Amino acid sequence: MADRTITRPSGLAEEVYRRVRADIMSLKIPPDTRVSVDSLARELGVSQTPIREALSMLEANGLVSKRHFAGYATSPRMDRAQLDELFEFRLLIEPHAARKAAQAMADADKRALSSGETAPSHDAFADMDTEFHRLIAQGAGNHLIADSLARLHIHVHIFRSCFRSEITEEAVHEHDAIIAAIHARDGDKAEAAMRRHIERSYGRLRDFIKD
Amino acid sequence: MADRTITRPSGLAEEVYRRVRADIMSLKIPPDTRVSVDSLARELGVSQTPIREALSMLEANGLVSKRHFAGYATSPRMDRAQLDELFEFRLLIEPHAARKAAQAMADADKRALSSGETAPSHDAFADMDTEFHRLIAQGAGNHLIADSLARLHIHVHIFRSCFRSEITEEAVHEHDAIIAAIHARDGDKAEAAMRRHIERSYGRLRDFIKD
DNA sequence: AGATCAAATATCCTATAGGATATTTGGAAC
DNA sequence: GTTCCAAATATCCTATAGGATATTTGATCT
Numbered sequence: 335m336a337d338r339t340i341t342r343p344s345g346l347a348e349e350v351y352r353r354v355r356a357d358i359m360s361l362k363i364p365p366d367t368r369v370s371v372d373s374l375a376r377e378l379g380v381s382q383t384p385i386r387e388a389l390s391m392l393e394a395n396g397l398v399s400k401r402h403f404a405g406y407a408t409s410p411r412m413d414r415a416q417l418d419e420l421f422e423f424r425l426l427i428e429p430h431a432a433r434k435a436a437q438a439m440a441d442a443d444k445r446a447l448s449s450g451e452t453a454p455s456h457d458a459f460a461d462m463d464t465e466f467h468r469l470i471a472q473g474a475g476n477h478l479i480a481d482s483l484a485r486l487h488i489h490v491h492i493f494r495s496c497f498r499s500e501i502t503e504e505a506v507h508e509h510d511a512i513i514a515a516i517h518a519r520d521g522d523k524a525e526a527a528m529r530r531h532i533e534r535s536y537g538r539l540r541d542f543i544k545d
Numbered sequence: 546m547a548d549r550t551i552t553r554p555s556g557l558a559e560e561v562y563r564r565v566r567a568d569i570m571s572l573k574i575p576p577d578t579r580v581s582v583d584s585l586a587r588e589l590g591v592s593q594t595p596i597r598e599a600l601s602m603l604e605a606n607g608l609v610s611k612r613h614f615a616g617y618a619t620s621p622r623m624d625r626a627q628l629d630e631l632f633e634f635r636l637l638i639e640p641h642a643a644r645k646a647a648q649a650m651a652d653a654d655k656r657a658l659s660s661g662e663t664a665p666s667h668d669a670f671a672d673m674d675t676e677f678h679r680l681i682a683q684g685a686g687n688h689l690i691a692d693s694l695a696r697l698h699i700h701v702h703i704f705r706s707c708f709r710s711e712i713t714e715e716a717v718h719e720h721d722a723i724i725a726a727i728h729a730r731d732g733d734k735a736e737a738a739m740r741r742h743i744e745r746s747y748g749r750l751r752d753f754i755k756d
Numbered sequence: 757a758g759a760t761c762a763a764a765t766a767t768c769c770t771a772t773a774g775g776a777t778a779t780t781t782g783g784a785a786c
Numbered sequence: 787g788t789t790c791c792a793a794a795t796a797t798c799c800t801a802t803a804g805g806a807t808a809t810t811t812g813a814t815c816t
Contacts, residue, residue, distance in 0.1 A: 351765080382801085390558065404808055479630075592769090595770080
């Protein structure tokens with residue numbers, strides 16, 4: 335059997351982008367850490383040019399910052415003010431997305447929504463949570479909403495990982511409430527359940543920050 | 546008198562980024578047009594590397610798209626579906642921003658808000674409109690809101706320029722209503738006025754698209 | 757001991773050259 | 787006249803070399 339996969343090289347830059355983003359999200363590269371173009375080039379075995387392109391894209395997405403003649407560094411961990419701003423933004427977008435998803439979500443996505451039952455490890459729960467919110471944002475049928483939330487969830491993921499936030503039964507139950515409302519195609523309930531979920535989630539994460 | 550300006554070179558990449566973004570917004574580079582790295586390098590008199598970094602950032606912001614081994618091209622003009630998505634998003638964010646701005650905006654920004662009275666040319670009105678919405682988003686005190694709206698307004702600007710949308714007295718009056726509500730620190734009125742402004746603006750722009 | 761300054765280092769920034777690919781152009785066949 | 791195919795071109799992608807700058811280290815002075 336020949337290889338039937340379509341080869342879409344897509345360029346080294348995007349490959350590097352995915353790799354470095356994964357390293358940042360897994361804290362293999364911690365927040366507020368210098369990222370050397372030269373080191374990355376040697377480690378990944380590619381030239382400096384695709385590294386520079388990848389870092390430029392990461393900078394545009396707010397994961398690293400550049401200072402002239404001083405190189406790149408990962409963004410520092412969110413402080414209290416940034417966490418507040420992020421959840422204020424999520425409260426504007428995600429409840430509306432849940433309402434629209436309840437009204438218009440495709441059946442295939444609705445099934446995928448409730449497929450993940452078990453959440454054994456911390457990483458598995460984080461991935462499941464990311465996928466859960468991604469599916470709902472996608473179900474809202476608005477690419478701007480989906481893209482914005484994807485960007486924000488990366489930062490939430492990093493923040494949670496910094497504090498080894500344990501898996502809470504509460505979050506699972508809150509997810510279940512949202513899933514039930516979407517399956518019932520009840521927009522009002524889905525919006526309210528999502529709002530409640532985000533507010534509770536905000537409360538749980540806020541406890542990790544004192545200042 | 547010596548030069549008291551702090552020299553912040555900030556890199557050629559950012560300089561190129563601003564320049565190309567300006568060219569795209571002014572339609573000097575029309576939508577759906579190929580952008581050659583080599584041509585830009587020759588035209589701007591710099592090497593290819595900063596051009597590549599600038600284009601990577603523009604791609605992350607959705608102003609150009611890249612295809613492997615086929616180069617960059619400006620994004621095509623928004624179609625009806627994209628316009629709908631964009632204004633759905635604005636309706637989620639900007640009314641809330643107007644409410645918060647009415648409650649918390651700094652006095653200096655409030656004065657700047659009502660400074661621009663005249664709107665002689667099409668370009669001048671476009672700039673004034675951009676600055677108006679930028680000030681309100683900034684007044685909301687949330688960087689995520691401000692950054693998101695700045696990105697979206699670029700696309701609105703391009704869309705409007707494509708159709709040589711004339712200056713409407715309506716838009717000016719709607720702006721005045723928002724300004725009055727903010728000066729009165731009336732959050733409810735500011736939010737409602739902003740919502741009305743965006744809905745009317747959407748109606749005016751939608752007429753340019755048939756499909 | 758602490759602070760200040762200069763040299764050394766590591767890193768970034770820019771420019772140029774060569775290999776690989778998509779696009780375009782021209783011609784031949786139907 | 788239209789369609790198909792092959793060669794030529796323009797462009798991108800990658801790699802490497804040299805100049806410029808920020809950071810660090812170490813010694814000297816108070």
